[in-house]
Amino acid sequence: MSLQIIGAIAALVSAFSWALCDVLWRRVGEEISPWSINFGKTLIGSFYLVIFLCVGGIEAIAFKDFMLLSLSGLVGIALGDTLFFMSLMQIGPRLSSLMGSLASVFIVFSAVVFLGERLSLMVWVGIFLTVGGVTWLLWEHSPQANIIRNKSLGVKYGLLSILCMTIGVLFAKVGVVDVSPIQATFIRLFWGVIGLVLWGGMKRELKNWIRPFKVHALLKKVSLIAFVGTFGGFWLSLFSLKYVDASIASTLNATTPLFILPLVAIMLRERISLRAFLGAVIVVGGVALILRGG
Numbered sequence: 001m002s003l004q005i006i007g008a009i010a011a012l013v014s015a016f017s018w019a020l021c022d023v024l025w026r027r028v029g030e031e032i033s034p035w036s037i038n039f040g041k042t043l044i045g046s047f048y049l050v051i052f053l054c055v056g057g058i059e060a061i062a063f064k065d066f067m068l069l070s071l072s073g074l075v076g077i078a079l080g081d082t083l084f085f086m087s088l089m090q091i092g093p094r095l096s097s098l099m100g101s102l103a104s105v106f107i108v109f110s111a112v113v114f115l116g117e118r119l120s121l122m123v124w125v126g127i128f129l130t131v132g133g134v135t136w137l138l139w140e141h142s143p144q145a146n147i148i149r150n151k152s153l154g155v156k157y158g159l160l161s162i163l164c165m166t167i168g169v170l171f172a173k174v175g176v177v178d179v180s181p182i183q184a185t186f187i188r189l190f191w192g193v194i195g196l197v198l199w200g201g202m203k204r205e206l207k208n209w210i211r212p213f214k215v216h217a218l219l220k221k222v223s224l225i226a227f228v229g230t231f232g233g234f235w236l237s238l239f240s241l242k243y244v245d246a247s248i249a250s251t252l253n254a255t256t257p258l259f260i261l262p263l264v265a266i267m268l269r270e271r272i273s274l275r276a277f278l279g280a281v282i283v284v285g286g287v288a289l290i291l292r293g294g
Contacts, residue, residue, distance in 0.1 A: 007243030010236045011253050017232030019259035022093040023267050024225045025085060031218060034085035036209040039200070040219075042077060042192045044226040049186040061179050066187065068175030073188035076168015078195030083161035090154030094270065097260045098133075099158040101283045105130055106166040114170065126289030133282035136275075185234060254287040 025037060032040075088096045105127050148154070168188075176184040200206030213219045237253055257280045264270040 003243040007240045010243075011240035012255065014233055014236035014240060015253050015256045016259045017228050017236065018253075018256045019093075019097065019263055021225055021229045021233060022088065022097055022256075022260060023263045024221075024228075026088055026093045026268065028218070028221055028225065029085065029089045032212040033209070034082055034089060035196070035200070035205065036212055037085050037222070038078070038082040039193070039196045039209045040213055040222040041226045041229065042081070042189050042196065044223050045230040046186060046189040046193055048227060048230050049182065049189060052182060053186060056182065058183060059180060061183070065175045065177070065179050068171045069179065069184050069187040070191040072168040072171035072175060073191030074195040075171070076165050077188055077192030078199070080161050080164030080168055081192070082196075083157050083164060087154045087157035087161055090150045090157060091148050092264065092268070092270065094257070094260050094264050094272075094276070095148070095151075096154070096158055097257045098280065098283055099155070099162065101130055101254065101257060101287050102159075103162050103165055103169070106162055110166055110170055122289050126286045129282055129286030129289065131286075133279050133286060136279050136282075182235075255284055257283055 025041075028037060084096065084100070087099065091099075172184065172188065179187075196209075197206065200209055213222065240253070261272050261277060261280060265272050
């Protein structure tokens, strides 16, 4: 089997891992707050990467790159991921994952405004399909109140999370140029933890975020999901980028909404309509066009 095929498989497994994490985080969210989820996920993920870096070694990096990656962690992880989990609790993993696809649109427009990039016709078509598909699905009526609690609030949190994640990605794209991806990710996660600690301390909520993890069973759940997200999601996505073209790897990674559909049907017993399936296909197709034409 060629390395290109292995890389493509890794990208698909990465997309599945992110989908699985979204569903599992939704379940954990029944027990703890989004702030607790993000704090636990980020802290444990940082611990895993420390072990990895102790084995693989650490390289010196420029101060400018360190600052950019740190800001990326503060905005994209400490704030952006928390807002994503808040959205996840309100509208469920299927819609929150689809909304996450809009990040590609935000990033493309940001690249035009801040980096002077030009958009091809294919990218414009992809933007139209992505936005149209997500909008169409958000208007879908769902009678399952146990999955969707407050759609308008969930959409607001989702849009704010996309904005924060886009800013985080822009900082990271500049800061990671001369830094190893693993080390860059650790810096982002570490400063995500710092940001959450500072915010929790200011609000006097840090003890409340930590308290649930005294329950051994819950700590095991969060540790397992964090492991899947750190290595199944992040590590495999990097592996795929190493052996296949970035556009192909990114397109395959963008299939997360399609993996979400059977997972929420099986694990959360959410009924998937034909409209939901077609909408997910449209969104993934739109993202694919954006990435291929970018």
